[in-house]
Amino acid sequence: MEVTVLLFAAHRELVGAHDMVVSLPDGATVRTLLVELRGRGGNWADLPLHGAVAVNRKYADGETVLSDGDEVALIPPVAGG
């Protein structure tokens, strides 16, 4: 299955990408995805394993199981206002 990954702010700058499509095995969780991204080495390894994540625009956690076509956003600590 494929999910769309979105990166913002410091994360976006860290790896030089804002959005990408990532292929994952069926049954993959948010944690599977994060491990895959960090496994790319270089600056990717600096993406947080325990940061906030949103799946389809709702906050989720590492256990959340992903489905084909999901939109997964890594959410750096927020600073609106």
Place this chain on the structure above:
Amino acid sequence: MEVTVLLFAAHRELVGAHDMVVSLPDGATVRTLLVELRGRGGNWADLPLHGAVAVNRKYADGETVLSDGDEVALIPPVAGG
């Protein structure tokens, strides 16, 4: 000496007067004035002896000594806003 007395809202309606000049003996206090006003009888007797009072637009109390020309206002419980 003479002081100007101001009455507002429910006090004003009670005695049917908004402002008046009252003659008082030298050394009179706010309390002297209130006793004098209440002593006029009728609705005047219903003016409060322990209500708030302002002398020359500053909150004062019964002990405050009055001077000729002072502006003394009886202040019903306030309800601005």
Place this chain on the structure above:
Amino acid sequence: MSWSDVTYDPIDSSDVLERVGTPEDGAVALFLGIVRNSNDDRPVAGMEYEGYADMAREQLAVIVTEAAERADSDRVAAVHRLGELAVGEVSVAIAVSAPHRGEAFDAARFVIEEIKTRLPIWKRERYLDGEAEWLEGHLPLAREGAP
């Protein structure tokens, strides 16, 4: 640049808002008091605000100064209306700007609370049934030492 007034003229809330704000301020709080159409389920036609205008003006200036000290900001503006007001009209407007939001909120809240306990203003609510009543108020000061 703090500012205050007690007036019989209608209040322009955007004018009050424009009296605050400097480049070092990150937060603005505005409070408006409005004449409501009912009180305890009794339909209200309007509100008459009677005031000891000269003293109210002086007292409001003192309140605004105290609020400015608390907020560490001299950008506090407040105006209170007197006279006959219809439902929906603004009776009081308070604007504060400050570096941070906590100061702005707290100062605006301080001003309205102090107005309600210290400003020599009284209101008579006029009901749709033709009656009118002076609303219960607050004793403006502890009267310790009073006769």
Place this chain on the structure above:
Amino acid sequence: MSWSDVTYDPIDSSDVLERVGTPEDGAVALFLGIVRNSNDDRPVAGMEYEGYADMAREQLAVIVTEAAERADSDRVAAVHRLGELAVGEVSVAIAVSAPHRGEAFDAARFVIEEIKTRLPIWKRERYLDGEAEWLEGHLPLAREGAP
């Protein structure tokens, strides 16, 4: 009639104010967040707000609904700006009207606090010396159960 938006367009605070207010409301609170000209004594040139706009829009609608429930008022309006903002520009505007002042103040305060902890928005401060920094933020949720 609660309303919220996340937008790249400049915020018109009087428009936000006009979205609240009904004849049963006696209190209106407005909060504006503004880009300041300094932070910890470092001169600021402007602020870039980056957002996950679609999610921020949904989250802000949720926050506004929660605020409306708390205030027992459906008159809550909030808008957050994204993009490049100059010093003095409004980054966020929140308006609440309610029967009484406590509800209006509390709901406005609730919305800004929740915005700062939940809305997926990030800001990069640009300094007069040409540098820029992402400001430290809040972890949006307790990550219990996270891997």
